[in-house]
Amino acid sequence: xxxxxxxxxxxxxxxxxxxxxxxxxxxxxxxxxxxxxxxxxxxxxxxxxxxxxxxxxxxxxxxxxxxxxxxxxxxxxxxxxxxxxxxxxxxxxxxxxxxxxxxxxxxxxxxxxxxxxxxxxxxxxxxxxxxxxxxxxxxxxxxxxxxxxxxxxxxxxxxxxxxxxxxxxxxxxxxxxxxxxxxxxxxxxxxxxxxxxxxxxxxxxxxxxxxxxxxxxxxxxxxxxxxxxxxxxxxxxxxxxxxxxxxxxxxxxxxxxxxxxxxxxxxxxxxxxxxxxxxxxxxxxxxxxxxxxxxxxxxxxxxxxxxxxxxxxxxxxxxxxxxxxxxxxxxxxxxxxxxxxxxxxxxxxxxxxxxxxxxxxxxxxxxxxxxxxxxxxxxxxxxxxxxxxxxxxxxxxxxxxxxxxxxxxxxxxxxxxxxxxxxxxxxxxxxxxxxxxxxxxxxxxxxxxxxxxxxxxxxxxxxxxxxxxxxxxxxxxxxxxxxxxxxxxxxxxxxxxxxxxxxxxxxxxxxxxxxxxxxxxxxxxxxxxxxxxxxxxxxxxxxxxxxxxxxxxxxxxxxxxxxxxxxxxxxxxxxxxxxxxxxxxxxxxxxxxxxxxxxxxxxxxxxxxxxxxxxxxxxxxxxxxxxxxxxxxxxxxxxxxxxxxxxxxxxxxxxxxxxxxxxxxxxxxxxxxxxxxxxxxxxxxxxxxxxxxxxxxxxxxxxxxxxxxxxxxxxxxxxxxxxxxxxxxx
Amino acid sequence: xxxxxxxxxxxxxxxxxxxxxxxxxxxxxxxxxxxxxxxxxxxxxxx
Numbered sequence: 080x081x082x083x084x085x086x087x088x089x090x091x092x093x094x095x096x097x098x099x100x101x102x103x104x105x106x107x108x109x110x111x112x113x114x115x116x117x118x119x120x121x122x123x124x125x126x127x128x129x130x131x132x133x134x135x136x137x138x139x140x141x142x143x144x145x146x147x148x149x150x151x152x153x154x155x156x157x158x159x160x161x162x163x164x165x166x167x168x169x170x171x172x173x174x175x176x177x178x179x180x181x182x183x184x185x186x187x188x189x190x191x192x193x194x195x196x197x198x199x200x201x202x203x204x205x206x207x208x209x210x211x212x213x214x215x216x217x218x219x220x221x222x223x224x225x226x227x228x229x230x231x232x233x234x235x236x237x238x239x240x241x242x243x244x245x246x247x248x249x250x251x252x253x254x255x256x257x258x259x260x261x262x263x264x265x266x267x268x269x270x271x272x273x274x275x276x277x278x279x280x281x282x283x284x285x286x287x288x289x290x291x292x293x294x295x296x297x298x299x300x301x302x303x304x305x306x307x308x309x310x311x312x313x314x315x316x317x318x319x320x321x322x323x324x325x326x327x328x329x330x331x332x333x334x335x336x337x338x339x340x341x342x343x344x345x346x347x348x349x350x351x352x353x354x355x356x357x358x359x360x361x362x363x364x365x366x367x368x369x370x371x372x373x374x375x376x377x378x379x380x381x382x383x384x385x386x387x388x389x390x391x392x393x394x395x396x397x398x399x400x401x402x403x404x405x406x407x408x409x410x411x412x413x414x415x416x417x418x419x420x421x422x423x424x425x426x427x428x429x430x431x432x433x434x435x436x437x438x439x440x441x442x443x444x445x446x447x448x449x450x451x452x453x454x455x456x457x458x459x460x461x462x463x464x465x466x467x468x469x470x471x472x473x474x475x476x477x478x479x480x481x482x483x484x485x486x487x488x489x490x491x492x493x494x495x496x497x498x499x500x501x502x503x504x505x506x507x508x509x510x511x512x513x514x515x516x517x518x519x520x521x522x523x524x525x526x527x528x529x530x531x532x533x534x535x536x537x538x539x540x541x542x543x544x545x546x547x548x549x550x551x552x553x554x555x556x557x558x559x560x561x562x563x564x565x566x567x568x569x570x571x572x573x574x575x576x577x578x579x580x581x582x583x584x585x586x587x588x589x590x591x592x593x594x595x596x597x598x599x600x601x602x603x604x605x606x607x608x609x610x611x612x613x614x615x616x617x618x619x620x621x622x623x624x625x626x627x628x629x630x631x632x633x634x635x636x637x638x639x640x641x642x643x644x645x646x647x648x649x650x651x652x653x654x655x656x657x658x659x660x661x662x663x664x665x666x667x668x669x670x671x672x673x674x675x676x677x678x679x680x681x682x683x684x685x686x687x688x689x690x691x692x693x694x695x696x697x698x699x700x701x702x703x704x705x706x707x708x709x710x711x712x713x714x715x716x717x718x719x720x721x722x723x724x725x726x727x728x729x730x731x732x733x734x735x736x737x738x739x740x741x742x743x744x745x746x747x748x749x750x751x752x753x754x755x756x757x758x759x760x761x762x763x764x765x766x767x768x769x770x771x772x773x774x775x776x777x778x779x780x781x782x783x784x785x786x787x788x789x790x791x792x793x794x795x796x797x798x799x800x801x802x803x804x805x806x807x808x809x
Numbered sequence: 810x811x812x813x814x815x816x817x818x819x820x821x822x823x824x825x826x827x828x829x830x831x832x833x834x835x836x837x838x839x840x841x842x843x844x845x846x847x848x849x850x851x852x853x854x855x856x
Contacts, residue, residue: 110848133845183835191828195821215813222817 192230348551362393371655414707480758488751504730509752517700
């Protein structure tokens with residue numbers, strides 16, 4: 080049964096009789112691809128727009144009328160050699176993109192105002208020592224006010240809003256001293272302008288906003304780019320389900336279009352994309368992505384199946400249930416909610432710094448004012464000096480200290496194959512000294528592999544591989560992959576529940592259960608040696624061979640575990656799988672601490688126990704059962720192949736089949752934290768120099784402008800060092 | 810110094826023009842694909 084593909088869910092009406100669809104495309108990397116795709120798609124009649132976005136690796140398509148089937152674009156791209164899939168922007172990504180645009184608009188306004196105010200300030204600075212008459216100075220001050228006040232009101236919004244929110248929840252963040260400083264500087268300058276005074280600080284205030292917006296924008300842009308890549312990866316997984324329509328016909332629809340109560344078909348070898356209960360059929364199901372258990376579960380009428388389960392042997396009909404109806408899911412959701420609440424208590428480094436910083440600075444300003452009044456100067460002069468202290472300490476460098484490092488570090492991690500889900504993950508990751516790994520799908524690869532291919536003759540392996548290509552069974556797929564065969568054998572007959580057979584040069588070849596190939600004794604021998612593996616047999620005439628198939632460890636797992644231990648991090652395995660399997664993996668990786676058969680609640684308990692002992696714990700896991708533990712740990716990481724819920728919960732997601740990104744993430748985050756601390760100290764050091772000058776009343780607008788830009792540039796340059804970490808032994 | 814009456818508004822008007830140009834380019838999506846735009850500039854014209 081070949082189901083029709085139905086992508087109507089993704090098609091938008093673009094107005095005036097045009098339809099629009101966005102496709103995520105894999106493998107677009109250069110200008111050549113770009114013009115090839117655009118030309119190839121434009122050649123389809125009725126297509127009015129085909130435009131590649133090389134940054135996000137997407138294609139936007141528009142066409143007249145509604146006659147064209149979107150599947151045709153995907154087929155055309157496949158002919159051109161690109162894998163594509165309809166893409167729907169997640170809410171989170173849309174929000175990030177909007178915010179990015181808003182910050183860029185603010186930055187544009189602030190930069191415009193800075194340049195024009197500077198143009199007016201420089202003549203005043205030089206005029207003060209020359210022959211500028213006071214009417215001219217006042218005129219320039221009024222013009223500056225006219226530009227700076229509306230610009231600051233607009234471009235300062237990101238800071239004012241965040242400061243207001245923090246204050247309303249009785250908190251202090253970095254934006255509070257920034258907002259106080261900017262508002263006071265502008266207010267004082269306005270009053271001074273009205274009173275025909277010599278000094279105003281419009282330039283300093285608006286320049287501060289510009290510098291800070293640069294930092295914010297870079298940070299936001301990096302986050303947006305990460306989200307776009309994650310969105311593409313999710314789209315390219317192309318999760319579809321085969322749904323029965325009311326008339327009993329089947330169509331392949333995207334998961335997003337499936338509703339509770341729908342009935343879907345799950346064929347052998349397919350991964351289930353929805354949660355539901357079996358209503359017809361009988362099969363074995365691999366739930367390792369859900370529970371970590373590698374042994375197959377028998378599914379019959381009424382059995383609950385979860386998204387991510389792999390159907391092994393029979394065809395099933397499943398009724399889709401609403402989310403979290405299942406008992407396992409409900410339990411996981413409950414644990415997850417509790418853990419997430421605990422997580423939100425973490426206070427970012429920047430906010431901790433500003434909690435110390437804000438009171439000290441504001442007290443210093445107050446002290447300055449009181450001091451000058453006691454000495455006997457007028458209230459007006461005392462207040463002006465106090466505000467000058469606030470302006471010069473306004474945390475320009477401090478506000479940039481952390482976002483710039485974060486931007487550079489997340490860029491470096493991105494190139495190493497690690498995507499960041501949450502902004503403060505870097506500083507939390509830098510402090511870990513204990514890692515708990517899940518086994519199945521995390522230390523091991525998610526798919527099955529043949530482990531004894533070296534002991535099978537090459538010609539036999541090739542023949543078995545060609546035979547295996549005809550079967551959908553996941554074990555057969557492992558054999559096909561191991562042999563790297565590409566040409567399937569002709570005339571293959573499938574015996575349901577047994578295996579496949581074909582005739583080659585007058586001799587019958589079979590691949591399937593050991594009993595089907597008469598290789599029971601050989602299979603038993605292999606299973607005796609490796610109890611974790613499943614056996615698949617191959618026979619050619621009388622000769623028979625047995626492949627041991629199992630999830631193998633990630634290729635660099637053992638080296639990377641050593642590397643982590645060399646960095647002073649303790650490594651432990653906590654798996655839902657049975658003891659035998661976990662012990663074998665722990666031994667081959669040289670991990671002393673391991674726990675088998677643990678439930679989601681056990682994993683959380685273990686993490687809490689370690690936290691109580693004073694350890695900072697990272698959880699690395701992929702299963703649905705790991706999701707609560709991922710949230711409970713100080714910081715968490717998932718492979719890209721993980722269950723949806725786990726991937727959304729984890730702070731970081733790593734790509735590819737190697738474990739190296741985990742070590743790279745640890746290295747980059749440690750370097751980043753070191754740089755963040757250095758930057759904070761640089762900012763504090765600058766204040767130590769600047770504050771006494773301001774308190775003494777020697778600060779002029781020129782000094783304020785130079786000091787502020789000097790410290791900001793210094794901090795930015797220091798942050799750039801986070802692009803590389805010193806090479807060290809793995 | 811009367812020339813300031815002309816020059817200062819002129820300078821501000823030019824700056825404002827630049828800002829409006831930037832906001833227009835932002836709105837028309839010119840910053841959506843910086844990488845692609847870089848390549849398009851040097852790509853051959855369609856035959």
